Amino acid sequence: MKLEQLSITQLEERQLQLEKQYDAYKSAGLSLDLTRGKPGAEQLDLSNSLDGILQGFYLLQDGTDVRNYGGLTGIAEARELGGLFMDLPAKEVMVGGNSSLTLMYNYIHFMMESVWLKESKSNNETIKFLCPVPGYDRHFTICDAFNIEMIPVNMLDDGPDMDHIEKLLAQDASIKGIWCVPKYSNPTGTTYSAEVVERFAKLPTIAGDHFKIMWDNAYAVHHLNDQPDQLSNLMDAAREADTAESVIMFASTSKVTFAGSGISFIGLSEDNLKAFEKFLSASAIGPDKVNQLRHVRFLVDADGIQAHMRKHKDIIGPRFDMVDNVLNQHLGNRGIADWTKPMGGYFVSLNTLPGLASTVIKMAGDVGVKLTPAGATFPNGDDPRNQNIRIAPTFPSMEALRQALEVFVVCLELASIQQLLKR
Numbered sequence: 001m002k003l004e005q006l007s008i009t010q011l012e013e014r015q016l017q018l019e020k021q022y023d024a025y026k027s028a029g030l031s032l033d034l035t036r037g038k039p040g041a042e043q044l045d046l047s048n049s050l051d052g053i054l055q056g057f058y059l060l061q062d063g064t065d066v067r068n069y070g071g072l073t074g075i076a077e078a079r080e081l082g083g084l085f086m087d088l089p090a091k092e093v094m095v096g097g098n099s100s101l102t103l104m105y106n107y108i109h110f111m112m113e114s115v116w117l118k119e120s121k122s123n124n125e126t127i128k129f130l131c132p133v134p135g136y137d138r139h140f141t142i143c144d145a146f147n148i149e150m151i152p153v154n155m156l157d158d159g160p161d162m163d164h165i166e167k168l169l170a171q172d173a174s175i176k177g178i179w180c181v182p183k184y185s186n187p188t189g190t191t192y193s194a195e196v197v198e199r200f201a202k203l204p205t206i207a208g209d210h211f212k213i214m215w216d217n218a219y220a221v222h223h224l225n226d227q228p229d230q231l232s233n234l235m236d237a238a239r240e241a242d243t244a245e246s247v248i249m250f251a252s253t254s255k256v257t258f259a260g261s262g263i264s265f266i267g268l269s270e271d272n273l274k275a276f277e278k279f280l281s282a283s284a285i286g287p288d289k290v291n292q293l294r295h296v297r298f299l300v301d302a303d304g305i306q307a308h309m310r311k312h313k314d315i316i317g318p319r320f321d322m323v324d325n326v327l328n329q330h331l332g333n334r335g336i337a338d339w340t341k342p343m344g345g346y347f348v349s350l351n352t353l354p355g356l357a358s359t360v361i362k363m364a365g366d367v368g369v370k371l372t373p374a375g376a377t378f379p380n381g382d383d384p385r386n387q388n389i390r391i392a393p394t395f396p397s398m399e400a401l402r403q404a405l406e407v408f409v410v411c412l413e414l415a416s417i418q419q420l421l422k423r
């Protein structure tokens with residue numbers, strides 16, 4: 001039954017029950033954490049054979065010794081591998097170090113230095129970026145680091161609100177880019193539809209050549225389901241629309257092998273790649289090619305990636321099922337929260353009644369259950385409706401996850417009743 005259909009007396013009775021439960025949690029000395037979107041130890045163990053996999057063979061077919069300096073674009077075999085993640089030919093892939101975020105940061109730095117700053121000075125305009133919300137906080141941190149103003153755009157069921165995006169671009173030439181997590185988006189789990197991808201390919205015809213689509217495909221192969229979502233190839237659509245120069249793709253093996261010791265990929269046109277390579281050459285002689293080769297040997301090909309990711313799914317799938325089951329059991333049909341049931345990726349996105357996210361997060365924190373700070377999924381930490389909460393179920397054990405969720409649902413229902421009773 002929906003909470004708002006309950007009488008005042010019924011609400012007060014339920015409030016008393018929940019307060020008792022909440023008080024019991026206070027004295028339980030809990031220390032649980034639902035904030036960390038990182039793989040658990042069992043997942044990391046899946047890749048332990050990376051260690052020693054080269055068995056002393058460091059030479060590539062072309063004679064390159066991967067232990068030595070050089071090769072800023074990455075070894076050919078790893079570029080092929082990156083092409084499998086991003087659906088691109090190897091010649092359009094550069095392989096970086098252990099973090100795609102670093103590549104994103106460096107790419108924005110490159111655009112600032114080479115084009116955007118000059119443009120903004122001569123037009124006396126602030127550089128702006130579109131940010132689909134809720135979104136990934138570290139994208140926002142990169143914008144912050146470069147004083148790029150962020151404009152939120154709502155996420156819909158099939159991707160960001162394209163009507164709004166097209167309108168904004170037509171009105172404001174100082175918008176220089178957009179962040180996207182096009183598959184199993186962080187945190188909503190949304191995969192952009194084919195129509196949305198087509199519209200993305202045409203955006204630079206409105207926004208101009210210097211507009212960049214930062215296509216962060218961090219969850220390209222991270223399915224939680226045997227029928228994976230299909231994402232259309234933006235680069236192909238952009239080639240058709242003659243806008244390929246605006247497409248900058250990213251992926252990594254952070255949540256495939258070792259989160260701290262994986263390899264990362266950037267996908268871009270050959271001309272863009274050359275220019276970016278030149279920019280990077282001031283700061284590096286070459287990436288960790290030994291690790292690149294280890295990943296090639298370990299993952300091998302598309303079948304190897306798929307088989308490996310199935311093992312991840314078997315470990316984390318039950319955690320996502322548990323989140324959905326506990327939320328459904330306690331909050332289903334109560335009219336006080338809605339949440340996503342993602343087909344892939346690392347997060348569940350939940351909305352409370354408007355105005356309650358920070359209260360729920362504080363209540364949970366006060367009894368030892370840490371949740372991602374309110375507003376973290378919005379630029380400048382500002383969730384205008386104060387209702388989005390990101391749940392990351394992969395890292396805790398099943399038992400810790402169950403306990404944390406049980407506390408969470410009590411906090412959420414209690415906060416909702418308190419709000420209803422105030423009306």
Ligand SMILES: Cc1ncc(COP(=O)(O)O)c(C=O)c1O
Nearest residue numbers: 099100101136181186218252254
């Ligand atoms: C959307 C998204 N992009 C990038 C990253 C980080 O990627 P990397 O480890 O390759 O820097 C994350 C990690 O949570 C993410 O959710």
